[in-house]
Amino acid sequence: MKYAFVGLGHRAQMYVDALLGEWRDAGTIVALCDTNRTRMDYYAERIGAQVPRFMPAEFDKVLELADAVIVTTVDATHARYVCAALDAGKDVVVEKPLTVDAESCAAIAASAERSSGKLIVTFNYRYSPRNSAVRRILMDGAIGEVTSVHFEWTLDTIHGADYFRRWHRDRDSSGGLLVHKSTHHFDLVNWWLAAAPELVFAQTDLRFYGAENARKRGLDPRPERGQGAPGLGSDPFILDISADPRLKRLYLDAEHEDGYIRDQDVFGEGVTIDDNMSVLVRYTNRAIMTYSLHAHAPWEGYRVAFNGTEGRLELDVVEREWTPPHAAIDPSAASKEHASGAWERLTLRRHWSRPEEVPIETGAGGHGGGDRLLLDDVFRGPGDDPLARQAGYRDGIRSVLTGVAATMSARTGTPVALEDDGTRVR
DSSP states (O other): OEEEEEOOSGGGHHHHHHHHTTTGGGOEEEEEEOSOHHHHHHHHHHHTSOOOEEOGGGHHHHHHHOSEEEEOSOGGGHHHHHHHHHHTTOEEEEESSSOSSHHHHHHHHHHHHHOSSOEEEEOGGGGSHHHHHHHHHHHTTTTOSEEEEEEEEEEETTHHHHTTTSGGGSHHHHOOHHHHTHHHHHHHHHHHHTOOEEEEEEEEEOOSSSHHHHHHTTOOSOOSBSTTOTTTTTOTTOOOGGGSHHHHHHTGGGHHHHOOOTTBOTTSTTOOSOSEEEEEEEETTSOEEEEEEEEEESSEEEEEEEEETTEEEEEEEEEESSOOTTTTTSGGGGOOTTOTTOEEEEEEEETTSOOEEEOOOOOSSGGGGHHHHHHHHHHHOOOSOTTOOOBOHHHHHHHHHHHHHHHHHHHHSSOEEEETTTTEEO
């Protein structure tokens, strides 16, 4: 297979490195496309070959060279490249979220249905061993029919804050965290339950980040960005991207081309997304979910509990138990793979029985070995997977539209209905 990449930010690296390493037999990289030549040059050096580089206006030339396109651009631009590639009969691998609004979902669905190409949405959380274990237990009927789900996700002031200094802080670019981040979580529930969302109600607010909240708490004046800021090296919310060679090459050294600032102040003007979100969802199998996402917690992780007709299943995950005060200053401290105090526990509670702790088998690599399984699916095919982890365009649409419906509900104060198996807003 001949692979082209469009969008050469940090998300592209996992796929580039895979094709240069363990999955090099699956294909070659034949083209790069990005708005920024400096970023393309960085990856060309990493690839170590004279790979043709194109600007977005030249995407038709990219399609002439490739069999498949890997899309890791800004979320709001996904649909443009996904549709163009599918309409050219190419396979597409796209990072979540599939896109950011209902109109783009409809456009992608139309392209996917008439294309000879295949579309894969890379929901890597499905492949995490703990989440796969949940799927297996629910499929086996260990707690009977699931009647309700409670799902709480907390982003700490390392991970959560980073969305508010990047392009994600602009709702038009990312769809907000209920689309960009929560699409992972909504997809997990759709997959766990083997059901689709049909009614969504939500309340959201911006209570911590942004200029107005900074003024209320007496935090102003604030610097516009990290580089050159008086608090650089002491303020835990100021990121020093010059301290990380990769961030420096991809963003700081590339600013002169497109003006994109990677280290904007999280308490600055221009934040249009929320940091506290609560959602209620009803599914086609009559299960209901209460969901919350909080983006300024002192710890990172999630808790999900399934109530069923024959018991309860609980998954507790602590990915980082506390946030060191200088973590934002040292980007390398943001990694959660081997964070101090990290733990996970899966507990099965059957009616009239003692609780059982279910062992979670992990493997080597990111996300407990889940990233390797995902990359195998992407580059070698899913094989015979009883858990059906590979996700297609309808899975991507369901997860996006749950977030879109939640955002609409929060704005209007009324529930929003989904139809056609969760793939269309009514």
